[in-house]
Amino acid sequence: MSSIGISSKIEANVSRVGNPKHGKHKPKLSVREIEVLLAWLRSDSKSEVAETLDLRVCTVNTHITRIRTKYSDVGRPAPTKAALFARAVQDGYTTLDEW
Incomplete structure (x- = not known):
């Protein structure tokens, strides 16, 4: 899927998301941050994400x-990739059905 297709899907998901189901604060992630997060969750490496989204690995x-x-700042630390996946599901950026 192209980054343009990913971006429009993310924007659609972000616009339909209300408050997180768990009642805690949701950090304000940019569309690009969500795009990078979801691409990283789907990939095996950050270099693969960089190539897909036409970024540098350091970016x-x-x-x-x-x-x-941002997750730590709202009291919801996500120190691992699995924890970030859980936060993305909790906050409506993705669903288990999409995986």
């Missing part, structure tokens, strides 16, 4: 670090 790392920081 992918920066996005992932910022996402982790």
Whole structure:
């Protein structure tokens, strides 16, 4: 899927998401951060994400670090890839059916 297709799907998901089901605060992630997060969750490596989204690996790392920081700042740390996947599902950025 092209990054344009991914972006439009993310924007559609973001627009339909209300408050997280768990009642805790949801961090404000940019559309690009969500795009990078979902691409990373679907891939085996950050270099694969960088190639898919036409980014540098250091840029992918920066996005992932910022996402982790934003989750920590609202009291919902996500130190692992699995934890970030759980947060993405909890916050409506993806569903289990999409995987």
